[in-house]
Amino acid sequence: MDWDKLRVFHAVAEAGSLTHAGETLHLSQSAVSRQIRGLEEQLGAPLFHRHPRGLLLTEEGEHLYDATRAISREVIAASARIRDARDEIGGELRVTTTVGFGTLWLAPRLNKFLEAAPNLNVDLMLDETVLDLPMREADIAIRMREPTQADVIRRPLMQVAIRLYASPEYVKRHGAPKSLSELSEHRVISYSPNAPQPVSSMDWLYRHLRNRRRLITVNNYYGVLQAARNALGIAAIPDYMVRDVPGMIHVTPELESPSYTIFLVYPEELRGSRRVSLFREFILSEIEKFNSDRPLNK
Numbered sequence: 001m002d003w004d005k006l007r008v009f010h011a012v013a014e015a016g017s018l019t020h021a022g023e024t025l026h027l028s029q030s031a032v033s034r035q036i037r038g039l040e041e042q043l044g045a046p047l048f049h050r051h052p053r054g055l056l057l058t059e060e061g062e063h064l065y066d067a068t069r070a071i072s073r074e075v076i077a078a079s080a081r082i083r084d085a086r087d088e089i090g091g092e093l094r095v096t097t098t099v100g101f102g103t104l105w106l107a108p109r110l111n112k113f114l115e116a117a118p119n120l121n122v123d124l125m126l127d128e129t130v131l132d133l134p135m136r137e138a139d140i141a142i143r144m145r146e147p148t149q150a151d152v153i154r155r156p157l158m159q160v161a162i163r164l165y166a167s168p169e170y171v172k173r174h175g176a177p178k179s180l181s182e183l184s185e186h187r188v189i190s191y192s193p194n195a196p197q198p199v200s201s202m203d204w205l206y207r208h209l210r211n212r213r214r215l216i217t218v219n220n221y222y223g224v225l226q227a228a229r230n231a232l233g234i235a236a237i238p239d240y241m242v243r244d245v246p247g248m249i250h251v252t253p254e255l256e257s258p259s260y261t262i263f264l265v266y267p268e269e270l271r272g273s274r275r276v277s278l279f280r281e282f283i284l285s286e287i288e289k290f291n292s293d294r295p296l297n298k
Contacts, residue, residue: 002042008035009047010068013061016054069135076136093275094123097142100221101262102126104241105290106142113282120275128196128220133267140266140276142283147265155264155280157287160238162257164188165248170231176251177234183252187214187233195219243290 011021012032022032040047047061057065097106102124110122131137134151147154164183166176177183194217214233218224221237225245228235234251240262242248264283270276 002039005035005039005042006064006068006071008032009039009064010072012036012048012055013057013065013068016056018055073134073136091275092121092123093140093279094125094138095140095142095279096125096127096131096138098128098144098220099126099223100225100238100241101142101144103222104225104244108244109286112286113279116282117275117278130196133265134269136267139270139273140264140279143263143265144260146261146263151268152265153268153271155284157262157264157283158240158291159259160240160262161259162236163239163250164234164236164252164255165228165242166234166251167229167231168247168249170228170233171249171251173231176249179252180255183234183255187216189216189218189224189227189233189235191221191224191236192217192219240290 008021008025008027011024012018015021015024018029018032018036021027022029025032036047043060043064045060046058047064048055049058095106103126107124110124114120114122125131125138130143130147131141133139133141133147134149142157144160164177174186177186196219216227216233218227221241224235224237225241227233228237228248229245242250264280266273266276266280
């Protein structure tokens with residue numbers, strides 16, 4: 001089978017468009033179309049349904065796409081192993097985590113990792129959604145819940161609880177609630193229930209906030225914290241986020257979520273990757289140092 005045609009087919013299946021696939025492959029739309037027609041003739045089956053909004057895979061196309069996706073995944077893994085076999089660790093490491101953790105915890109510490117691997121490019125992908133590591137959407141992830149996939153390696157990093165915090169300015173203006181009943185008099189800032197859910201323990205908070213009118217929701221915890229720092233209300237945020245933020249005041253101590261575990265996760269196929277191993281050791285060292293530092297803000 002013609003590997004060039006398979007490469008073009010895979011790009012079209014990924015993009016859902018001849019034009020977008022051509023841009024990725026640096027080919028004209030007509031050249032991409034000829035390759036797809038040639039592959040369909042070779043297989044004796046249509047691979048795409050032509051639709052006004054783009055190209056949709058036929059059943060035969062789905063089968064072929066499963067195969068090319070597996071091939072692409074193996075090629076990427078082989079490339080990573082070849083790069084890791086070199087004397088110096090180079091290439092790219094794609095790290096995914098949430099906006100809050102990546103912005104407030106990881107990014108300020110990342111320079112230490114880059115000093116240990118100066119030739120390595122880091123692609124830091126901050127998103128509340130969970131990327132598919134076995135499908136190589138990222139090389140390594142820091143997740144707010146334990147993964148359910150069987151073909152990944154997971155390492156618990158630390159225990160976290162969601163607590164309520166307010167800025168000194170907010171407390172000066174409105175006072176600090178000392179109980180759940182007093183909290184009803186205050187505006188609460190929370191992670192949005194309509195956004196991708198990073199931790200299951202957020203259900204704990206929504207039970208207490210049900211039918212509240214004085215509520216601000218944000219689709220990531222970094223935004224929740226920034227809103228609280230600007231005295232918009234009392235923030236329900238993971239406790240690790242305030243350790244490096246001076247002055248935040250822990251309020252309503254009786255109201256605290258069940259603890260949950262943050263995990264370091266990477267695909268089984270990258271078990272021997274030097275890039276991943278170096279990042280893993282960096283994270284474990286920073287977590288150990290972080291946990292031994294000053295206690296959480298109270």
